[in-house]
Amino acid sequence: MKRKSLFALSAVVVVAAAALVPVLWSGGDNLHNGTAMAATPADQAALIKKGEYLARAGDCIACHTVRGGKQFAGGLPMATPFGTMFTPNITPDDQYGIGKWTQDDFYRAMHTGRSKDGSLLYPGFPFTSYTKVTRADSDAIYAYLRSVTPVNVASRPHELKFPFNQRNMLIGWRTLFFREGEYKADPTKSVEWNRGAYLIEGLGHCGMCHTSINAMGGPVNSAAFAGGLIPLQNWYAPSLTSNKEAGLGDWETKDIADLLKTGVSNRGAVFGPMAEVVHNSLQYMSDEDINAMATYLKTIPQKSEAPEPLQLETSEKFGGELLKQGQKIYADNCAKCHAENGLGMPPSFPPLANNQSIQMPSAVNPIRMVLNGGYPPSTEANPHPYGMPPFAQALSNTEVAAVVTYIRMSWGNHGTAVSPQQVSDLRSAPLD
Structure with missing residues (x-):
């Protein structure tokens, strides 16, 4: 579901990670040098604390921090079928980070997949999922990232093969695979179910691993959440749409919640990329959010299965x-x-x-x-x-x-x- 979950598409995370809890925002006019400002210092402190939770829950640190390096300074290499990409510096450094970004710039990146200067971001940054993030959640993450220590380190240029190093090609990719829009609650479902859907489909960007990708690096939308081999990691993210794999429909909600929160349950344990997701992110989520995710996971309907990975058959x-x-x-x-x-x-x-x-x-x-x-x-x-x-x-x-x-x-x-x-x-x- 995250971390190098994040490798499931063809490119790199280019800006911040997901938000997970709605946050009350005082309005878009309170800005100081591009920094989101709440109504009072106490409000601002609460906003930053919320944003820290959201950034942790969205696992920002996993992609934007090299092991042993400065927090959120970027530089993590991500091997893709199209070349190696490097995550950017998202500290509030004016020269190399997001120090000169406004909250509007940040939300545009999350919601539309465009950088501060309007350039198209590569879809390894999961804006196809993050477009569902609410403005309030985006603003909270932005406020938190503005509060961390700036790091004056330049982002390393990507090393992509031609023609994948031509950003203009992303226009066609976006036409095929990107639909902009915040999450819309299903009025026929409970508040808890909708919360879980919001986390899984948008903020958790679980589909980046659990959906197969095609030769263009785009998701096979006809088999969303139906499982897929994570490129160059050689781990298989199982189907969430089938009880034959990880559909979880016959699991008890508690077992699902235990697996997400602790990494182990009476039905099994997580390893590989999912273990990193639990370690870096899910264990820090509230019990209410974890239970909402478990509630939603139990109800994901059966869908067409993803193309089966190569399985060398024996006689x-x-x-x-x-x-x-x-x-x-x-x-x-x-x-x-x-x-x-x-x-x-x-x-x-x-x-x-x-x-x-x-x-x-x-x-x-x-x-x-x-x-x-x-x-x-x-x-x-x-x-x-x-x-x-x-x-x-x-x-x-x-x-x-x-x-x-x-x-x-x-x-x-x-x-x-x-x-x-x-x-x-x-x-x-x-x-x-």
């Missing part, structure tokens, strides 16, 4: 051999934590039996977990999560394929056998 005979070999590997390496019957010991050790993420058409995620291991996010409610050790050095490509095949086809799971070639491809894939 029935070879699949049977892998299944038999995988049973022994599982007993030797996995059963201690996940149990012989695959039920695990949740939430510390998630169940593998009847686990949707194990059975999806794409086997990318379970293969990567066996190869590289990982941890759920460390959160306030779960500060010392149990991790999964890597087996890349201990198991061959065939052995990894065997144990993943066994997990996907045992205890009533309905997955298919995986190919050692697919394991080989993922073994050499970058981890970030």
